[in-house]
Each structure stands twice: as structure tokens, then as C-alpha cells.
Amino acid sequence: MNLIAYYRVSTDKQGRSGLGLAAQESAVQQHATSGGHRIVAQFVEVESGKRADRPQLAAALAACRLHRATLCIAKLDRLARNLAFVANLMESGTDFVAVDNPTANRLTIHLLAAIAEHEREMISQRTKAALAAAKARGVRLGNPNGAAALMPGHREAAVKGGAVARERADQRAAQILPILQQLELEVGGSAVELAKALNFRGVPAPAGGVWYPEQVRRVWRRAKNWSFDGP
Incomplete structure (x- = not known):
């Protein structure tokens, strides 16, 4: 089948350094090679997983419709840690496959998206709680002297x-x-x-x-x- 590869990194620093991007490219390329598929285009997004407004993803979906291709991502959480976003994407009629679980059906993908969204929320809560506890103990957060x-x-x-x-x-x-x-x-x-x-x-x-x-x-x-x- 024809594949449209979509890669996402969360920060501009990751985008410039290639951190995380190379691993995604390798996983998608390996999936395509092992399955005899063809990657006809690839799109890279530098955006937080919390946001649903992603121009490169929109372009990737348009390319999928143009080439009658399947959207291919390395991991489901690279698409979005947001259950509603994944649900809306699935309802759009565009097929997509996550390399980390290529045989997943629609129910499985909904469950995985729900787990990923829950994980994101828990990480955020734990981080805020740890920072608040440290501040309450009198810990000075950050480096007051900076580069000095x-x-x-x-x-x-x-x-x-x-x-x-x-x-x-x-x-x-x-x-x-x-x-x-x-x-x-x-x-x-x-x-x-x-x-x-x-x-x-x-x-x-x-x-x-x-x-x-x-x-x-x-x-x-x-x-x-x-x-x-x-x-």
C-alpha cells in the first residue's frame, strides 16, 4: 500500500536536533520495508501533543486522500495524546496505522488513545505536585545565577x-x-x-x-x- 509518513516532535529544540525524529523515521521505514509498502510523502510537525491545530498533519491527511494512501505514524502518542482528537480523525475516513501496534482495530486504538491521554494528565499532575512540594520546603527552583x-x-x-x-x-x-x-x-x-x-x-x-x-x-x-x- 501507499503510505504517508507523519512525524511529530514536541519542541523546536527536538526538531532542530533530530531528537526523537530519527527513531520515528527508522520505525516507519522498517514497517514499510517489511510490509512491502511505499512511502510516497512525509510530513514533520513541531507541536505539542495537546494541540489539535496542526498544519502539517492537515497536509498529510490531504496527501492521503490524494494518493489514496494510509497515514503511518511510529507511535500512537506521536499522533495525539487526546482521545477526542483521535476519534475525530478516525471518523474523517482516513486510514492510519501506528507502527507500534499495526494490527490494532478501531476499538484498540480508542483504548490506547484513552490510556495515552490519561498518562499525559498524570505526568502533568505529578510534575505540578512535585514542584509545589519542593517550593513548600523552601527549595529555590531553577538556577538563580543562570550561566554565571x-x-x-x-x-x-x-x-x-x-x-x-x-x-x-x-x-x-x-x-x-x-x-x-x-x-x-x-x-x-x-x-x-x-x-x-x-x-x-x-x-x-x-x-x-x-x-x-x-x-x-x-x-x-x-x-x-x-x-x-x-x-
Whole structure:
């Protein structure tokens, strides 16, 4: 069958680093390979599971209808820890499969979604209770000194590590710039379109995952020595 892959990470930091994203991609790819399925498109969302307003998920569902494909996710809780949202999605008529439970029927998926939603609520309650208890004991939450609390040796190491990271990022930007310039002629200067074109051609992003529009803009800024805003 044709599959539309949908990946979600909860924070922008996870999206930039690829944390959690690579594991989702690997699980979906393995499912497709083992079942003889074909992934015709993939969509990545950086959004909290609490929110139901997700443009990339909407685009993925539209692609499912266009290709008569099945929405494929790595884990059910990557779709949403919200029972009502999953129920509405199922009622929309779009088929979807969770790799961690590919044989689940509609009843099973409802139960799993209910458990996931309950888990999210319990985690939130436990976190709030622990913070309140610590505050009641007089514990000062957070680091009042911020970065100043770092030991001198740690600060030096952080500075050196940042310089190495910037150098690597500059080298990567210089490598990708010719590809971006060619794609700009083909699809235009929109960062959104350029990100889609890079993903379509299988060009790996700096973190090894997929491209986002903001990543494209950062590459433009680095490659142009920060004197050009990019598309």
C-alpha cells in the first residue's frame, strides 16, 4: 500500500536536533520495508501533543486522500495524546496505522488513545505536585545565577564547543549553497518550497533528518555571511 509518513516532535529544540525524529523515521521505514509498502510523502510537525491545530498533519491527511494512501505514524502518542482528537480523525475516513501496534482495530486504538491521554494528565499532575512540594520546603527552583553559575573550565569548554559547531555549520552551508541556488531557479525563493524540494530530492538536513523552512533560512544567512536575509 501507499503510505504517508507523519512525524511529530514536541519542541523546536527536538526538531532542530533530530531528537526523537530519527527513531520515528527508522520505525516507519522498517514497517514499510517489511510490509512491502511505499512511502510516497512525509510530513514533520513541531507541536505539542495537546494541540489539535496542526498544519502539517492537515497536509498529510490531504496527501492521503490524494494518493489514496494510509497515514503511518511510529507511535500512537506521536499522533495525539487526546482521545477526542483521535476519534475525530478516525471518523474523517482516513486510514492510519501506528507502527507500534499495526494490527490494532478501531476499538484498540480508542483504548490506547484513552490510556495515552490519561498518562499525559498524570505526568502533568505529578510534575505540578512535585514542584509545589519542593517550593513548600523552601527549595529555590531553577538556577538563580543562570550561566554565571558555570565553573570557569566549563565556560571555556562551552566556548570552544560553540566555535567548533559554528565552523561545521558554516562548512555545511557552503556545501549546500549551490544546491539551494539551483533549486531557487526551479521552484522559486520561498523557504517553504525550497525545504520541500530538498526533502523530495533526499538531501539530508544538517541534523540528518528532514528540512524545515527555518533551516533553509539559516543556511542562506550563513552562506551569505549573514548579509543576506535569504528567501
